[in-house]
Amino acid sequence: MLFEIAKNSHFLQNLVVKFVSSVHPSIEHNLVKVGMIKKAMFHCELEEIEGSYFEFGVYEGTSLYGALKTYQKLKSKQERNFYGFDSFDEGFKYFDDADHHPYFKEGDFKSSYEKTLKRFKKSKNVKLIKGYFEEVVSGKRPSEICGADRCAIVFIDCDLMGPALVALSFVRPILERGSVIILDDYWAYKANSDLGTRGALNKFLQDNPEVELTEYYKYGHGGISFIVTNL
């Protein structure tokens, strides 16, 4: 009945189309981003993938909060810690000229470390690590920085190739078969396979030929995820 009315009514169709087109794409993307993290968390639950959640590019902590809430709602058997890495008050910085991008500009995406920390003040299993990845984690092992020895999910949401590669290399020693790698903005830099998070993943796979990934889900505006199928 409703379908019949909608089928014959341009007024109703215009109303729906106006509503859908008025929602900003970044809002849609951020909603399905949390949905992607939820899928990955559920996968790790079903497959009994142990270990922590790592997020590189936290900004104000919304997706990290989504990961934490998803985990809490699942009443998981696994003990998981949540590690969020970001420069926070500094935003983006180009350590490599190739990272230049009209939307991801130096100094943009600054957020308050203190305010973000407050968002997680009740959660003992959340740790925020402040600083540029290039300075804080490059060449280090996760055990030195946060004590983690397993990574169930790594979410790379720092957009630029340089820091994304540092992040992937950092977690490499603690990835497991079944771990999930999520990459945001995979098609940025006009989908150049040498730039952005796509470029970082390609370089990471060249540097670590033993790592085999299988595509899992695509989500939102340019997000993609993989399951580690061999190490």
Ligand SMILES: C[S@@+](CC[C@H](N)C(=O)[O-])C[C@H]1O[C@@H](n2cnc3c(N)ncnc32)[C@H](O)[C@@H]1O
């Ligand atoms: C798109 S935002 C992250 C959004 C967040 N995951 C969310 O959905 O709520 C990208 C973040 O990456 C961080 N970032 C980019 N390059 C970085 C680097 N080299 N070191 C540390 N943080 C970096 C920026 O500071 C920014 O907060």
